[in-house]
Amino acid sequence: DQQVKQNSPSLSVQEGRISILNCDYTNSMFDYFLWYKKYPAEGPTFLISISSIKDKNEDGRFTVFLNKSAKHLSLHIVPSQPGDSAVYFCAARGLNNAGNMLTFGGGTRLMVKP
Amino acid sequence: DTGVSQDPRHKITKRGQNVTFRCDPISEHNRLYWYRQTLGQGPEFLTYFQNEAQLEKSRLLSDRFSAERPKGSFSTLEIQRTEQGDSAMYLCASSPPTGGYNEQFFGPGTRLTVL
Numbered sequence: 001d002q003q004v005k006q007n008s009p010s011l012s013v014q015e016g017r018i019s020i021l022n023c024d025y026t027n028s029m030f031d032y033f034l035w036y037k038k039y040p041a042e043g044p045t046f047l048i049s050i051s052s053i054k055d056k057n058e059d060g061r062f063t064v065f066l067n068k069s070a071k072h073l074s075l076h077i078v079p080s081q082p083g084d085s086a087v088y089f090c091a092a093r094g095l096n097n098a099g100n101m102l103t104f105g106g107g108t109r110l111m112v113k114p
Numbered sequence: 115d116t117g118v119s120q121d122p123r124h125k126i127t128k129r130g131q132n133v134t135f136r137c138d139p140i141s142e143h144n145r146l147y148w149y150r151q152t153l154g155q156g157p158e159f160l161t162y163f164q165n166e167a168q169l170e171k172s173r174l175l176s177d178r179f180s181a182e183r184p185k186g187s188f189s190t191l192e193i194q195r196t197e198q199g200d201s202a203m204y205l206c207a208s209s210p211p212t213g214g215y216n217e218q219f220f221g222p223g224t225r226l227t228v229l
Contacts, residue, residue: 004156034217043118043205043220044157089156100145100209101170102218104156 003027004092006105013112019077021108023090026071030092034102035064035075038087047088048075080112116140118221120206126227127196134192135224139208146189147218148181149205157205157220163189196228 036044091102149157162170165186183189207218
C-alpha cells in the first residue's frame with residue numbers, strides 16, 4: 001500500500017509564477033514531513049520540512065503547508081525559477097519508524113519555463 | 115567534498131553474479147540508511163544502521179540482500195545472485211546523532227543494471 005502519494009506526476013509553470021506541489025498520506029502515525037528535490041544523476045537533496053505540530057513552515061521562496069485533518073501537505077515555490085526544474089519528492093517519518101526511516105511519495109516533475 | 119559518497123556510480127552485471135556497493139557517510143553522522151529507487155518511483159527504504167549496529171533490516175527485499183557497517187563508518191550493500199528485477203538506483207543516506215528530527219543527506223547513488 002502506498003502510504004505517501006503524489007498524484008501529479010508532472011507540473012509545468014511559467015517562470016515567476018507560483019508552483020504548488022501536493023502530497024497526500026494515509027498513515028496517521030506520521031509525525032514529520034520532508035520535501036526533497038532531485039536533479040538527474042544526483043541523489044535527493046533536502047529542501048524543507050515540517051513537524052506535525054505545525055501547519056506551516058517557510059524558508060525563503062519555499063513554504064510547506066500541512067493539513068493534518070485532510071492528511072495533506074503542499075509545497076509552494078514563489079517565485080518559481082528555471083533552476084527549480086527537478087523532481088520533487090515528499091517523504092514522511094512515523095513515530096514508530098526505526099531510526100527515522102522515511103516513506104517517500106512517487107515524485108512530481110516540475111518544469112519551470114523561462 | 116564532505117557529502118555522502120557512493121562507489122561505484124554505475125554497475126552493469128550479468129544475471130546470477132554478486133555485486134557489492136560501498137557508501138561513505140558524512141564523517142560525523144552515526145546513522146546510515148540504504149534505499150532503492152526504481153524508475154518513476156520514490157526511494158524505498160531497505161535497511162538502517164546506527165553506528166555499527168544494523169537496527170532495521172526487515173525491509174531488505176530478500177535474503178539475497180545483505181548490508182554491513184563493520185566499524186561504524188562506511189557501509190556495504192551486497193546483492194547475491196542478481197536478477198533483472200534488481201536493476202535500480204541504490205541510494206545511501208546518513209544523518210547525525212540526535213534525539214530530535216533531522217533530515218537525511220543522500221549520496222549520488224549507484225545505478226545497477228542486470229543483464
